[in-house]
Amino acid sequence: MIRAGMIRKVAAGIYTYLPLGLRVIRKVELIVREEMNRAGAQELLMPMVQPAELWNETGRWGEYGKELLRFKDRGEREFCLGPTHEEVVTDLVRAEVKSYRHLPQILYQIQTKFRDEIRPRFGLMRGREFLMKDAYSFDRDEEGAKSSYEKMGRAYHRIFERCGLKFKPVEAESGVIGGIFSQEFMVLAETGEDSLVACHACDYAANVEKARGSDCPRGHGPLTTHRGIEVGHIFMLGTKYSQAMKAVFLDKNGKEAYPVMGCYGIGVSRTAAAAIEQNHDAKGILWPLPLAPYQVHVIPVNDQSERVMITSELIYGTLSNLGVEVLIDDRSERPGVKFNDADLIGIPYQIIVGEKNLADGLVELKDRRTGKVQKVTTEEVIDLVKKLVLPPAPRAES
Ligand SMILES: Nc1ncnc2c1ncn2[C@@H]1O[C@H](COP(=O)(O)OP(=O)(O)OP(=O)(O)O)[C@@H](O)[C@H]1O
Ligand SMILES: [Mg+2]
Ligand SMILES: [Zn+2]
Known part of the structure; x- marks a missing residue:
């Protein structure tokens, strides 16, 4: 801690x-x-x-x-x-x-x-x-x-x-x-x-x-x-x-x-x-979702890239507005430092925004516990995160 x-x-x-x-x-x-x-x-x-x-x-x-x-x-x-x-x-x-x-x-x-x-x-x-x-x-x-x-x-x-x-x-x-x-x-x-x-x-x-x-x-x-x-x-x-x-x-x-x-x-x-x-x-905490300090960690890989920063802020803002608890790593640090800190802090889902993937319109969604990484579009990542962290909407009584 x-x-x-x-x-x-x-x-x-x-x-x-x-x-x-x-x-x-x-x-x-x-x-x-x-x-x-x-x-x-x-x-x-x-x-x-x-x-x-x-x-x-x-x-x-x-x-x-x-x-x-x-x-x-x-x-x-x-x-x-x-x-x-x-x-x-x-x-x-x-x-x-x-x-x-x-x-x-x-x-x-x-x-x-x-x-x-x-x-x-x-x-x-x-x-x-x-x-x-x-x-x-x-x-x-x-x-x-x-x-x-x-x-x-x-x-x-x-x-x-x-x-x-x-x-x-x-x-x-x-x-x-x-x-x-x-x-x-x-x-x-x-x-x-x-x-x-x-x-x-x-x-x-x-x-x-x-x-x-x-x-x-x-x-x-x-x-x-x-x-x-x-x-x-x-x-x-x-x-x-x-x-x-x-x-x-x-x-x-x-x-x-x-x-x-x-x-x-x-x-x-x-x-x-x-x-x-x-x-x-070995890398750090694996918070159970209900106790995690935040649910999602947005990691812009390169803070010098305007495109990376704009996309990261957009994802951060959209998720926040949906009621998701999001942390964004807007520090001017090397990618390795950011990745290590993110794994140490242990927020359950990481969204990694890098220039190379963005060229294809993609970001990475990483599950901290399993280490599994999915490459998805910026729209898909919002939907996926919503399903993962938000409680399902109450169904209308029939
Ligand atoms: N020093 C402490 N630091 C943090 N939490 C504590 C401490 N002492 C007790 N607790 C927590 O408070 C709860 C209720 O207190 P209780 O008096 O039953 O503990 P206790 O029997 O003295 O615990 P322990 O045997 O660990 O000293 C415990 O179940 C434990 O979760
Ligand atoms: Mg005691
Ligand atoms: Zn028994």
């Missing part, structure tokens, strides 16, 4: 997102947001700076350890930078939710988190400052909480599918009687920090530490091992936080009860990095 001009390091585990990198982050955010909203979760934004009092209520001020970055304000009051938001969101719900009629609720945010990781590494993969989507569900009872948990699980499937990633949800805790209450979503990649085992015949998969034996518990024989990157985690919390913070509501019978909670994280910045770990070759 550094070589491709997507991020710059500011300090250990702390990065600036450059324009190209930020576009990728925004794409992950958009997919996450759409699927959270579709699942009925509501977006809010909680503060990054949190008072120690809330963390004392749950005992985590003492328990959390050095990952929690603590500091004092000018009045000597203690604060921390939020690594997660159970306390803040439970404090909110305790003030607002008084009756079973106010439940269930799923609240989420997309926000910068800070964890003073002992070993920040691999760029955005394990940062100290990073972007997370965190959601919290509050239900009237266990059954409701289970249904919220399953709803989030389905949303997570849709999110990582829409990102164009190969992933596996794995059992993170040993299966509790009556269901699984913690799952990690793993993007499969050789360089992943985590090991998981999966069945070849069914969807059973588990974190290696959590697997109960080397055979599929559903009787399909031996499990195979994979490497993965944890990009998401869904978790049933029960009443741990609502009880500790005395967040009560009145149930149907007018009796005090504690909302049953769940929490659900997605590493937004880690997902961008994981996409690269899964999709690259």
Whole structure:
């Protein structure tokens, strides 16, 4: 990501997102947001700076350890930078939710988190400052909480599918009687920090530490091992936080009860990095189309040729007007430099405009992933790109 001009390091585990990198982050955010909203979760934004009092209520001020970055304000009051938001969101719900009629609720945010990781590494993969989507569900009872948990699980499937990633949800805790209450979503990649085992015949998969034996518990024989990157985690919390913070509501019978909670994280910045770990070759990135910073990269081979520049600008303008996300390399660089940079950045389709082909009215359309090149006319290239990157027009109902 550094070589491709997507991020710059500011300090250990702390990065600036450059324009190209930020576009990728925004794409992950958009997919996450759409699927959270579709699942009925509501977006809010909680503060990054949190008072120690809330963390004392749950005992985590003492328990959390050095990952929690603590500091004092000018009045000597203690604060921390939020690594997660159970306390803040439970404090909110305790003030607002008084009756079973106010439940269930799923609240989420997309926000910068800070964890003073002992070993920040691999760029955005394990940062100290990073972007997370965190959601919290509050239900009237266990059954409701289970249904919220399953709803989030389905949303997570849709999110990582829409990102164009190969992933596996794995059992993170040993299966509790009556269901699984913690799952990690793993993007499969050789360089992943985590090991998981999966069945070849069914969807059973588990974190290696959590697997109960080397055979599929559903009787399909031996499990195979994979490497993965944890990009998401869904978790049933029960009443741990609502009880500790005395967040009560009145149930149907007018009796005090504690909302049953769940929490659900997605590493937004880690997902961008994981996409690269899964999709690259020796020359650079092979972005899945849904996460690519741009969909098409127009490369005028020789910026001294008027004809090359006019045609390139025309293709750029026409595609942009159609709603295609296009980047044009209008730098005065040698062709080799432009080709190498384009392969490194990894935009899925390249349109190469050179003098020789233009003499025959042709340009090249290159598929970055397969390397396949087609010579087509300037009109054909527009049609081809439209088909490749734009969603099909909705068909009229018959
Ligand atoms: N240091 C980090 N940098 C980037 N993303 C992170 C980091 N820590 C956690 N995440 C992301 O946030 C999600 C939710 O956070 P959670 O507390 O479940 O992570 P975690 O169990 O601490 O992760 P890990 O085991 O990798 O430290 C994770 O699934 C991961 O995608
Ligand atoms: Mg951690
Ligand atoms: Zn199986």
